Amino acid sequence: MDKLILIDGNSIIYRAFFAMPPLNNSGGLHTNAVYGFTNMLLRLLQEEKPTHVMVAFDAGKVTFRHEGYEDYKGGREKTPPELSEQFPLTRELLESFGICWFELPGFEADDIIGTISRQAEEAGKEVLVVTGDKDMLQVVSDKVKVALTRKGISEVEPYGPQEIKEKYGLAPEQIIDLKGLMGDPSDNIPGVPGIGEKTALKLLHQFGSVEEVLARTDELKGKMKENLVNHAEDARLSKQLATIHREVPIDRSFEDMIFQGLKEETAAPMLRKLEFKSLIERLSFGDGPGRTEAGEGTSQEQAEIDVTMVDEAALDELVQQIPRIEVMYVESHGDNPHQAEGMGLILSTTERHYFVSFPFLLSEAAKPIKDWLSDWKIPKCGYDLHRADLVLHWLGIPFAGAEHDIQLAAYLLDPTDSNLTISGLAAKYGLPYLSSDDEVYGKGAKFKVPEPEILSRHLARKAEAMLRIIPHQKEELESNEMNQLFYELEMPLSRILADMEKQGIAVNREALADLGKEFEAQIQKLESRIYELAGVEFNLNSPKQLGEVLFDKLELPVVKKTKTGYSTDAEVLDKLAPYHEIVQFILEYRQLAKLQSTYVEGLLKEIRPDTGKVHTFYRQTVAATGRLSSQYPNLQNIPIRLEEGRKIRKVFVPSEAGWSIFAADYSQIELRVLAHISEDKGLQEAFLHDMDIHTKTAMDVFGVSHEQVDADMRRSAKAVNFGIVYGISDYGLSQNLHITRKEAAQFIEQYFQAFQGVRRYMDDIVKEAKQNGYVTTLLERRRYLPEINASNFNLRSFAERTAMNTPIQGTAADIIKLAMVLMDEALRERGLKSRMLLQVHDELVFEVPPEELETMGKLVPETMEKALALSVPLKAEVSSGANWYEAK
Incomplete structure (x- = not known):
């Protein structure tokens, strides 16, 4: 699961400034607040290992709260200039770390964090908010934790709903009622005179909210009653001021917040500018480009790179060397490979690199190179060959023969690694420092294709790294028993996906x-x-x-x-x-x-x-479970539960007159995989006798006959069936079924009583994961779970749930991929005109000529059902029509 850290930049920097002794660099810059902030940030990154990070800042002194209360924060002293100058430094540091930051005029950092934490929670992400402000406790939930800084910022105290309950006796949302009654001098929030934290808590334990306290003042006595009556509006205003606004218009996506680890090439220069020598040493950063991760040799930046710029004069030399080419790489610019701009091609032997510009590649003279690229009998090794295939295709250059894709192999070897770039992999394998693309080309609006000499050397260094990475990967694939998964499933699938994408729908x-x-x-x-x-x-x-x-x-x-x-x-x-x-x-x-x-x-x-x-683009290297993801456009997210959403499918039609759209969908594939893996007799019996699995589950869980199962029982059974596959909690099930957590927990317990094989599997797989540090699918797809033995309960619990559901989801993903490879072979062997167009979750979509409909009606389900032998039968349901809607 994605983990997002949200940091209240103003709060942390302010506290760091007053907690740290004065510190300057040799240029006279005050750096104590930045140093404290950076120290805390590095500790967070190391301990929490987030997938996403964002730091929020206040954009100015005037916010929407001043509109209703001009004295908001009126008692604060002016920010010392020694602190003010460190805010831009902190933003610069964050950019060098590859960490997103955000501010918005009229809103505070609290509001930005409140909004993003809500959005992240709705998207199923785990969130950790780091701040010094107790107000933020109001956003705490089962998925959102708040870490409050202590002792300046050297320690943090984590709060979930339970910790808030233990400390204050309140629910998170009551924190604003606490502020409403006691106020906050630091923000000049008035509260009610004479009411401090102790009294406010007592009132809230008795009445629950500010509104209820004010409505029942007749049950109170003395000065406290008098103050509450006289300052009722202050209490209401104070609560309003303390309430975090969670619907701020934010133009940042979660993709902007992805954290891919510190990159030495950008982080080290900034740390040197600040003269944080101890942090540079702590991070094992050397003196910049030239240092190698393993401390060996000289860097590629310094080493002489032999690159031949291929033109008509140099073509003969390349043609002679073509049989000795070890790696190839196509560089292109643009996220969507169907629209990407080709920048250059590098072809490398172990001794020399050959740079081919696209203008030359497209010329008649380059025919020998194009013949080599299109020859399926010649195996090619490189990086992201799937993308290379698409980029070349739209330029009219066929490509075939992909054998070893470094990016795809890296993903298989560790699907949770968020940095699968060539420079990231070079660092992982201890190779000499390799400049990032951003460093060479510039980023965003500053992107520029460099001169051919600079571009060719950069691509040659990439190729040099590839040549050294491939032997490591081959060794690891062999030792992890992944050769079959890689060479017989993922690599052929890469070519099949490219063919589908080029075909389009x-x-x-x-x-x-x-x-x-x-x-x-x-x-x-x-x-x-x-x-x-x-x-x-x-x-x-x-x-x-x-x-x-x-x-x-x-x-x-x-x-x-x-x-x-x-x-x-x-x-x-x-x-x-x-x-x-x-x-x-x-x-x-x-x-x-x-x-x-x-x-x-x-x-x-x-x-x-x-x-x-x-022409969608399928990415093989994103989901840790092995599932494909779709982009440009995403055709996997059409909301087909709504009739209006299903109507979207009407617009997808065959590309040839008289043809049909043909769809085939695996029936309950994940539950069938669960029945096989868990060896549960009840689940296996249901599938072996072709029973409705949700009715069967309802019968066993509720202890009733087939005839007694009503629609509500079946709906509840369906929710728990799929919930078990995805590691659902009692809370998640309670939300799905609109029942209490206690009832949901009881339902899950009844399920495990009925299907004891499933419980045994869950227990055994967690033990196996704790012993090995990873789990595997039936096809040896591996997912590492470093937090499986963590002392932190939340980290460990998530890893345990992942251990339970990854073999199920991952095997289901493997099966549909196997079916695609087998279908591709079957279509070719039989010389059929039918084309595979899309994969959407457990569904395959084809376009089929009328004379092949009967053949495909038998061939497709037969092929899909024999993709992998399980102890229960796989079942594929097929249909066809004039469009995708009719085919479903």
Whole structure:
């Protein structure tokens, strides 16, 4: 699971400044706050091992809170200039570390963190917030923990819901009530005179909230009652000021927050500028480019690199050396390989590198090079050969013969490694320092293709690293028993995916436009109905205006509030649905608006003008379970649970007249894998007798006959079946079924009583993971779990859940990949015209001519069902139609 660390930059730097003794570099820069901040940051990165990091800053002194209370933070002294000058230094340091930072005028760092932590929680990520501000405890949940700094910033004290309960006797959301009553002098929040923390806690334990305390002052006595009555508005205002706004308009994505580890080439120069020598030593950074990870030899930056610039004069030399080529690499610019700009090709022997520019490669003279690239009998080794295949294809250059892809091998050897770049792999294997692409080309708007001499040397250094990485990988693949997985499954699949992507899937642009009009008409109809029920027209996309309509005008019960008013997120609306029919219309409006923007307008932009198709890009090296991910566009996320979402599939059509779209879907593949791996007799019996697995589960869990299983029982059984596969907790199940955690825990226990083989498997796989440090799929796909023996309960629990579900999900991913390889062979052997177009989760999509429909109707399920022999049968259901919608 992704782990996101969010740091309150202002809070930590401020505390570091006053906790650390004065410190300057030789240029006179004050650096004590940056030093303290960096020390703490490095410790966090080492101990927490986050996948994502972001630091939030206050953008200025005036925020939206000043609009309602001009004296907010009015008592604070002016920031010392010795501290002020360290904020830009800290931002510069973060950029050198490859860490995202963000600020937004009108909002505080608290609000940014509150918003991102909410979004991350909704996306299923674990979040750790690091701050010195107790206010932040209000965002704590099962997925969001807050670490409060102590002793300046040298220690942190972690808080989850349980820790808040133990220390304060409160739920996280009551922290704002605590501030409402006692105030906060540091922010000039008034609170109620005479009420400190002890009294405020006593009141909250008795009444629960500021509003309830104020409503029941007649149960109180003396001066405290008098102060509460006289300062009721101060209490309400104080609570409002202390409430973190969790719907800030943030233009950062989680992708921006990805942390791929410190890169010496950028971090070391900044640390040297700050003269943090102890930190440079602690990180084992040397004196910059020239040092090797293993302390050996000289760097590639300094070593002489032999590169021949291939033109007509030098072509004969390359042609003579072509049989000795060991690695090849295509450099291109642009995220989407279907639109990438080719920059250059490097072909390398062990002694020499040959740089081929794309203008020369496209010329008639370069025919020998193109013949070599397209010869499937000549094995090629390189980095990201899948992308190379696509880039060359769109330039009209065929490519074949991929044998060893360094990126793909690195992913198999450690699917949780977030830095699979060539420079990252070079560092991993202790090779000489290799400049990153950003360092050579520049980043973002500063990107520039360098002169051929510089470009060729950079590519040659990459090739030099590849030549040295490949032997290490081959040795590891052999020792990890992954040769078959790599050479017989993943490498052939890479070529199959490229073929599917080049083929693309046709889109009926008119049908898509018509669907857009249909959605637009429905959206307008919904808008009218909502305005009619509300009795007023308002901006439906404004949470503030919607909140005023729902809670002030219609007086619906307030579920939760934000700093700027009422929350109207999906969770709130779901809870409000029983109270007023307007809510269901609002939910439908939001769903349709998203379909319109993401899938109608989004797909229209993705249709390639020269083909009339969309050409997705499948990434093999992203998901730790082995699943494929899809981009440009993502065709795996079309929301088919909604009828309107399913309609999106109508626009995907065959590319040839009279042909059909043919779809084949594995039935409950993960549960079948679980039945095989766990050897549970009850699960196996259900699949061997072709029973409905959810009905069978309901029978065994509830102890009833087949006839007694009702729709609710089956729905609950289905939730727990799939929940078990994905390592669901009692909390997760309680949310899915809208029952209490106690009831969910009891349900899970009943499941394990009924299916004891599953419980035994869960226990055994965790023990195995603790012993080996990893788990494997049936095809030896490996996932390392470094936190499986961690002392930290949360880290260990996550690793244990991952150990349980990875062999199931990973084996299911392996099976559909095997089916794709077998189907590709079958289509070729039989000389069929049918084409495999898409893989979406457990589904394969083809386009098929009419004369082959009967053949494919037998061949596809037969091939998919024999992909891997299990103790229970695999089952594939097939259908066809004039479009993808009809095929389902």
